[in-house]
Structures are given as structure tokens and as C-alpha cells.
Amino acid sequence: MGLLSIIRKIKKKEKEMRILMVGLDNSGKTTIVLRINGEDTSVISPTLGFNIKTIIYNKYMLNIWDVGGQRTIRSYWRNYFEQTDGLVWVVDSSDVRRLDDCKMELDNLLKEERLSGASLLILANKQDIQGALTPAEIAKVLNLDAMDKTRHWNIVGCSAYTGEGLLEGFDWLVQDIASRIYVLD
């Protein structure tokens, strides 16, 4: 076991992970966070700033930052880049018209140096809606195959309504971060 891994281990003793959730407005970020935290999702307003949730997930403590995606507040996203271990990009798979917007914002985000080490989970949300694009279709539109080869990424279809796919997505994310940061586990 290398010295570096010991240092990392000590530094991250609490097994904390910082997760940043972003995506266009209306994609379902807040609904997803509340759903995986087992909270009531019946009344959710568009997010004016951001929410932080601390969730114990397996043996890890996830600090989830859910930042509003309305156009006015997208410029604040950059405030949350520092020390991000995992990036969750949420897509409304039924909003075909704005997929261009969605692609552009994601591309911008991935250029960000401070996020270059973060694992990327793309959630193709709202799969319960008839006519929603499949994860494979979303991957094509977002051109994910052309992504920087060093990036760890995955795309998972999900529905914050039915809960389908959410655990699969977060399992992958947490495992991927853990294998990078907690070298000893």
C-alpha cells in the first residue's frame, strides 16, 4: 500500500463524498434527491438557489448539492465546482426541444478544469413518460462517446416518479468514486 493511499485514507476518514447535481431547469433534480432520501415529493417548487442533503448511502456520507437550473441561476453553478467528487447531470428525456441547450450546457461544464477529476453520472430522467427518449438515444444526442477518454462516466435511465433506475445510477457513482478515492477498500 502506497504512502499516497494512506494519506488519502486519512484525509477522507469520514468517507465523505461531495456530489454536485446539475442540469437544465425542470429536469427533476430536486425530485430525485428527495426521492432517494425517502422524502415527500408532492410539493416541490423550482429551486431558487440550491439545496444540500446529507445522505448516508451504504457506508458513505454523500453531501449532495442540488443547484437550480433556471437560466438566471446557471451562472452560479461555477460556485459549486470545488472539491466535487461526483457530478450528476440530469436530463428530462421527454423535453426533446431543449436537448440542444442541454448538450451545450453539459459541454461547457465538462470543459471546467475543477471538475475534470469528477465521475460523471448522466440520469436520463422521466422514463415513465410515454415518448421519452431512451438512455441510448440521449447518449447519442449528447454525443457521450466523444467524451475525453480519461473521464469516468455512465448513463442510466430513471424515473423520479417510480424510483426506477435511481439506485442503479447512484450505486455506480458511489462505487466509481470510492474506487478512485478510497484506494484501500
Add this chain to the structure above:
Amino acid sequence: MEEDPSNPKAISDKTLDPVTQKKQAAMLERLSNLHQSRIQQSNSRKSDSNSSFPFESTKSYLDRFSEAKQSIQNELDRCRLVSDPESKAFLKSDLEKVSISIAELEKLVAANSYFLPSYELRSSLKTVSELKETQENLTSELLPKKKFAFKNKAAKKDQSNVVEETGIRASDSGLAERKSFQSRDSPGFRNQEGAVLVKHFGNSEEGGDFTLSDLKSCEIRVMGSLRALFIHRLCNCRVFVGPVLGSVLIEEVEGCLFMLASHQIRIHHARETDFYLRVRSRPIIEDSKAVRVAPYLLYYEGIEKDLRDSSLDEETGNWANVDDFRWLRAMQSPNWSILPETERIHTVKISNMEA
């Protein structure tokens, strides 16, 4: 602030030559700053147990916030004015400390965000963002990268050029892809003028998403429940819609009347349009002008059941609680108002029949 007896300038030795004197003064100032920041740190450590604990009082939050903001600003100003080489040696760590203080300020906002009035929250966010920007600009201004960094940068730039090139080509194919999906249209009414457009969904199981786009001078009636509704580019239309279980997303509408019941309503780029709403959460507007709101007044046969099934049978009064994302102040936004009762239309009855 009171005179500090340990003020370094007061005790600098006047018999030394000017250069040494200056150096000494600078050093003493640094020491005093260090001392101050230690005191501050220990103070904040003392209150650490509740530092991330919300105050639940806007006043005490604001006091704490503005105090922290002031001290960060002072520190940034000080850094900007540093000129002697000795203090400059400390610039890097000083600026890093500022960055930590800003992160702490951000945590303070985060911990209190759930009870803060929206305008306080937004202006806090704005302040944090500005402080960060100032700090970043100062850092790149005052601490130019070492020479060897340029090499790195150049190499990286080449790399990113390559990536970008493939990125462009690939995004073209993505565009084509998207176009092909778009032609696989989701249900909706599109590209019509002067028509009456009627759609009846059987039950909430059936209703998926629905789109209204590029309509001019039309009357639209959608009965039954929907999962999601997208509205884009409508001009001079009257739109009556049954309950939407998810959200209504509206973009670019002018001179219209909408009657909508939904869990979320998001309005962008609306001009001179009246919205009769029933909504579970707070409706929001962005980049809009002359928007007026009133309560939902729609009737068709079976609407009570549809409303119940979508949990929209209860009037929450939220139709009047509009948040304007473009408006940062405590005052009422000039972009929306409540439609005076005398100008409201009466309950609208719609049916399958054409006009």
C-alpha cells in the same frame, strides 16, 4: 474601529533608514494580521458547534453574513494594495485563506437557505459569487503563473483543440440525431393559425406529455389529465387545460390567456399574458413582462375527478405567490401583478364540441 494600541505603524522605529523601516512596518503588520486571524479563527471555532447550524432568524443571519462579507472584502482590498516584496511572499497563502473564508460564507448561506426569504437568498448567492470572482481575478492578476506553467498550458491547449474539433463534427451528427427524434413528434398541436384545437385524454394513465407549439390566434382545449405539458411560441391564443401531474413549461408567449392546473408552472419570456392558475408549488417567471395572474376557473364534465386524481382539487392560493427569478429585490416585481377581479373572465366551460 478603535485605535489598536499594537498598531504596527505606531511602534515602528523612526531611527531606522526608510527602507528598513518600511520592511519592519510591513512585517509587524503581517504579524498583527496573523494574530487577528488567529483570534478570529478561535472565535469561529468556539462558535463552531453552531456555525453550520441555521439561525432561523433572518436578522441574525444577515448580521453574520455582512460581517463575514466585510472582513473578506477588507482582506481582498489589502491584498490588492500589497506592494513590498516581503508581504508579497505571503500573498499566495493570504489569497488561499480568503478563498477558504468565502467557502465558509457559502456554507453559512447553504445552512440557512431553507428559511431565508428568496430575495435574501439570491442576493447572498450573488455576493458569494462576486467575492469568488474578485478573489479569482486577484489571484491570477497578482500571482502570475510560473514560467514552466506556460509550457504545460500550450501543450494542453493543443490537446483541447483536437478535442474541440472532433467535438464539432460529432455535435453535428448529434444535431441530425435530435432532428430525427423531433420528427418522431410527441403528441401535440403545432403550426396552426386561427383554429379551435380540442383534445380529450381518457384517464391519467393514458395522458403522457403534450406539446403546444407555434400557434397563432388559436383556441386550445385539452381535457383529461396529463403528465407534462410543453408550450412554445404562442401568440394571441386562448388555452384551457385540465390537470397536469408534473409540470408546465412555457416559453415565448405573447398576448395569450392560459388556464392551467399543475404541480409546477414555469414561465419564460412571456409578454402581456394572463394566467389563471391552480398550482401546488410556487409559479415562477423569468425574463417576462406584463404577466398577470388569477385563480383557475375551468369546468368540463369530469374535471372534479381529474383534479382529485392529480391531487389538484385543493385551492392552495399559490397562484398569487409568483417568484420572479430576474427580480432580486424585496419589493414586488414590476413584471407581474394580480389580475384585478373586475377584469377576470368568468368560469369557462369547455366540451368536445367545436366552438
